[in-house]
Amino acid sequence: MFRRSVSIFILPLILLAGCSLPVQSGSVNDQGEWVPDRSIEIIAPAAAGGGWDTTARMLARTIDEEQLADESFGVVNKPGGGGAVAWSYIHKRNDPHNIFVSSPPLHFVYLNGQSPFGYEDFTPIANLIADYGAFAVREDAKWDTLDELFADMREDPESVTVVGVSSPGSMDHIQFMMFADKAGVDIKKIRYVSDQDGGGMTSVLNGSVDVISTGVMDAVDQARAGKMKILGITAPERLEGDEFLETLPTAKEQGIDAEFIVWRGMFGPPDMTDEQLAYYEQAFQKVSESEAFAEVRDMYGWDEQFMNSEEFQVFLDEQYVELEKILIDLGFIDE
Incomplete structure (x- = not known):
């Protein structure tokens, strides 16, 4: 430990x-149920x-x-x-x-x-x-899959900048690191930027950073609009109930043995x-x-x-x- x-x-x-205030604990009735x-x-x-x-x-x-x-x-x-x-x-x-x-x-x-x-x-x-995380890039980015992204990062982890709302060591940061680690990337060399003011999506769209680690629903609107590509989600299986959400590939189906459930x-x-x-x-x-x-x-x-x-x-x-x-x-x- x-x-x-x-x-x-x-x-x-x-x-x-x-x-x-002083604690009150309730009581147990004749049926053995707490009241x-x-x-x-x-x-x-x-x-x-x-x-x-x-x-x-x-x-x-x-x-x-x-x-x-x-x-x-x-x-x-x-x-x-x-x-x-x-x-x-x-x-x-x-x-x-x-x-x-x-x-x-x-x-x-x-x-x-x-x-x-x-x-x-x-x-x-x-x-x-x-709920689940998502890893998204600008629509014209050279990567179409997580495998392509992580292949480049295995060769040069510092060549890609990742942004998230969470501070270093917290959720957006660590969910990306979990998947990169499973994909064989040297996670100690990954460049992560924390944008707690919520400007991470804009930073990806204007090309300041390469990838955003965020929640699925946070990335969906930009992806539906054709401005971003969601390379993978952290769910164990594809999402159901929405035609667009059903198209989003999981990391697992791309050969990365990891999942992260929010x-x-x-x-x-x-x-x-x-x-x-x-x-x-x-x-x-x-x-x-x-x-x-x-x-x-x-x-x-x-x-x-x-x-x-x-x-x-x-x-x-x-x-x-x-x-x-x-x-x-x-x-x-x-x-």
Whole structure:
């Protein structure tokens, strides 16, 4: 296991987030079922409008409108520290009425030493949806496949510049490195540019950089318009439900044995009982199976990928090991 040091500028925010109301735990009825004693808070670890916030609000809305639980579900935004403030809040309260939505940054922020809390410090409840990454170039770029791109990068890794929104060591960066590594590229020599102002797509279109590592839905509009080519996506299989999306090749079908799932799932505090876990697991399975949430998935281009708590735990363990290895190889963390 590696050693991490938590960034000191994050700590004051984390400590402040721990100050809260006394914990209430609910009760267990005669049927052995947990009964909340107040409404449920889904914590979105970011400001309104982002992926975590949208997922949380769509889940809460589906539960309430479809009457899938006895108690109401509301959303509370707790931004800060890339998610670290919200995770500290949940961990400190240890209240089963407070749960949160998360995705791969739960791994990245912890691994990069920006939070003392990782996925193992919470209770995985269920995963509900999957999104995927995409690697795209300008329409007139010389590469038509990932194999052609990586062939050039194997000869000269520094000849290609990759851009993403994420900071170095985070999602857009690492998803590209995972696939380049599997393709035999020397990932330590790859030039990656972080454009957190969202100008990465423009940089590709004007020729300032060569490749963008992003989400599928972020690249699709430019590809539909004929301005960009999506060389490959990180999904295990081709996407369905849209004629254009079905044309996008996976990296796997191009001979690159890798996949990267941008999951979005639910977590609870560390000391949840079996009854509390069962309450949420069942509620979110109903959400996943509902027609109402199927419409939400279609609206946002999300894939259905329900995993119960046990399945989700296994998945998280496996993804964590993969990400840790890449970050060690790149020198972001010590072995």
